[in-house]
Amino acid sequence: MQEGKVLIIDDNKSVLSALEILLQFEFKHVETISNPNQISSFPNLPDYDIVLLDMNFSAGVNTGNEGLFWLKEIKKKAPSISVIMMTAYGAVDLAVRALKLGATDFILKPWNNEKLLATIKSSLLLRKSQKEVQKLKQKESSLKQVINQDSNFIIGNSSALSSVLNLVGKVAKTDVNVLITGENGTGKELIARELHRLSSRKDEVFIGVDMGSISESLFESELFGHTKGAFTDAKEDRAGKFEAANGGTLFLDEIGNLSLQTQAKLLSAIQSRTIVRVGSNKPIEVDIRLICATNCNLTQMVADGIFREDLLYRINTIHLEVPALRERENDILILADFYLKKFTAKYGKPALRINDAAQEKLLGYSWPGNVRELQHTMERTVILAESNILKPVDFLLNARNELSFENVPETLDEMEKIMIDKALQQHNGNYSAAANQLGISRQTLYNKIKKFDL
Template sequence: MFESGQALYDNEQTHGEPALDSDKRILVVDDDEDILVAAKLLLKRHFGDVVLCNRPDAIPRRLADHEFDAILLDMNFSPGDSSGEQGFVWLKQILEQDPDAVVVMITAHGGVDVAVEAMKHGATDFITKPWQNEKVIATLSAATQLHRSRSEATRLQRSNEALAQASATTSDPLLGDSPAMARVHSMIRRAAPTDASVLVLGENGTGKELVARALHRHSHRSSQVFMSVDLGAVSESLFESELFGHRKGAFTGADKDRVGRLVAANGGTLFLDEIGNIPLHLQAKLLTVLEQRQVTPLGSNQPVNIDVRVVAATNVPREQLLDETVFRQDLLFRLNTVEIEVPPLRQRSEDIPDIARHYVGFYARKYRKPDKSFTADALCSIQAYHWPGNVRALRHAIERAVILSEGEMIDSGDLQLPANHDPVHLAATPHAQPSAEVVEDLHLERMEQRLVETALRRHGFNISKAAKDLGLTRAALYRRMEKYGL
């Protein structure tokens, strides 16, 4: 019977109509050769590939060799056995090997209860023997659609996980172990595990976004997305569309639905950078969304629930934020449950050498340059400079120096710092003394130390110029700098 069935199959394969779902592959597992041949004769007209398997122990190999859109699995593989236990065993193994597998059980009329039990264990559906062709095709068509949906959902989940991981990581670490930065790290460590809103204050280039990413990375939301929005770059007219989303036709040019950033960040962290730039009337709308934890896209009447942790940042000084004509105080209270202030680089000059060395290594690798170090003159120059652009400006200066430096070491000339830059004020360093004390304290060594410091800062820690001003050789100046810990 099997041979005659196979001959019929060969004839159908030659003259039959093309398969409707030509990209779908079906696996049929049954120990009855007649069932296998009948299944292939029927299914080949509707699906692209039909693979037969008459021994269940061959299933793992079949699954390893191919991906199947649906699997037809018999419940019993031993003569006289009607318990369905073997079907349960192989169903379990299939789902362990491929959790997205869609399995349709084959059972006799009397085994319907057993097949229903199999569905409780992960089977998608069942068909009974003898089957009705239309029922088989309809069941398998639905099964292949389910497999497509499962595969797409799995792909999207993995893609989202990869995007979430990529969004939460950055090549720029939050560097510095000065007392000022130790306070920042302490605040991050304590605030990160909570869902409290955090307001990060600091000048441009201090690393406010790095603080936000560190908060996300150490939170229970770290596996979810980190969504950053630069409100300084969002025009007032697009603010609601950008944050809340819109429906097709909501306004001129809205030719399709758009998901807002608040919904896109659902489950994760939303970083609102430069929040001080939002006009007052839009601050009110943002406040309503944060209080209600719901967002209504433009052109829709249906609110969408959101679950996001908000971290906001601004370079607006705290004193201005407290001005009600500039910033709504109720929104400020909502945003600054925890407040972290990132110090400017000039207030933590002791961190500058480590930051500079980090970026020298980073850019040396990026531009395939040999690893470089700094001359003492260069280190003195970068520590003396006031860095109005903070870490961002330092990073750019180091990048330029790595590119332009021709020697094994980076000298002050490679940094191209302004020759007439304002030095760091003496009061900002531990060796500084008030001017009144300079007049009153005539101790020779302390006076010498102050003169050396003054000369260095006057010339931006340019050793050659400072030594000339003091009437010393470079070597003599280096000895005094070492003596006084400069």
């Protein structure tokens, strides 16, 4: 017995009885109506899966127009319900009109029981499939909302920041490729998310990829996907980041840290807007809005022969430079107050206040780590605060001084962190060059950067 709910609408009571007897052993719930005027007040019509609807209800009338009228009324109340039209007067043009108005199928009276049951069961499967598709669409929409949801937002009103946001507003509505540059911790990903939020793709997914964390051997699999059996650990087909971002925005962070070989592969995908999964030869078209970000000087890298000039031109249709926090002086105290409220709430601290001298200290600091450093400073200060009034001594600011006898790290981790930080500064954030100087692999360097939160 099927789980479906069937509603039969016919003015011939003998037809209703015959169908009810036939279907009661096939479906758990069968309901009948002899007057189509009851459709308007019929309770829970959208809960039904199948409607068997007669085409003619008035004596001597066989045009089928009455059935078409009630078909439209049913579809208004329950758009996804499957409606099977029934008539003793078959005509191809009538069937075509019914199907165009949303009918699922068309059967003639007198019917063949086996054929009728097959038609109803087929319509029921279609109805269930449509329900599943609708659920998947709702789930996809919910997932996109969750993925796109970000608790961070851009804070500040300085002229330097306002200038960037003004340009973001102009560029967002287009689909041009955007390159975002700026020092570490300035909020390049937030700018990318703002571009997505203001774009026509805002209801689609935003996929961010940290290019520095992807090893060269896994680059193609991560970005373009792979087929089952393409390599040892490929136990099933998998879509890459380009496919996942189809219809939405793809954000490639740390793009300056790619090798020349991976740059060539990326350039090919960007130019053709098609990708090929590892282990396949079938091209897949992708529709993405591309945003890239880096803290490297790509123009200098092109001059040095370590970044492709054609790739730079391809990703750099619009260039946005995110200002360093030291260039946003008006925003330092605004951000400090924001993080102060955030972390006092998080750690259950009483209301804290930054006194004037401490504010001067914050304003006088260069903030080499930018907004990220300010955030960590405020969190540490709130955790260690012993008074409701925060004074200069409560803010442990480190200007990243050179090593001296008075400032010798106490642990190897501290020493390692300082050496990595110096190497990154010397090479303008280029991971490959810094790794070569330190005598470690690029992946090892990246892991340590994550560990020390540099």
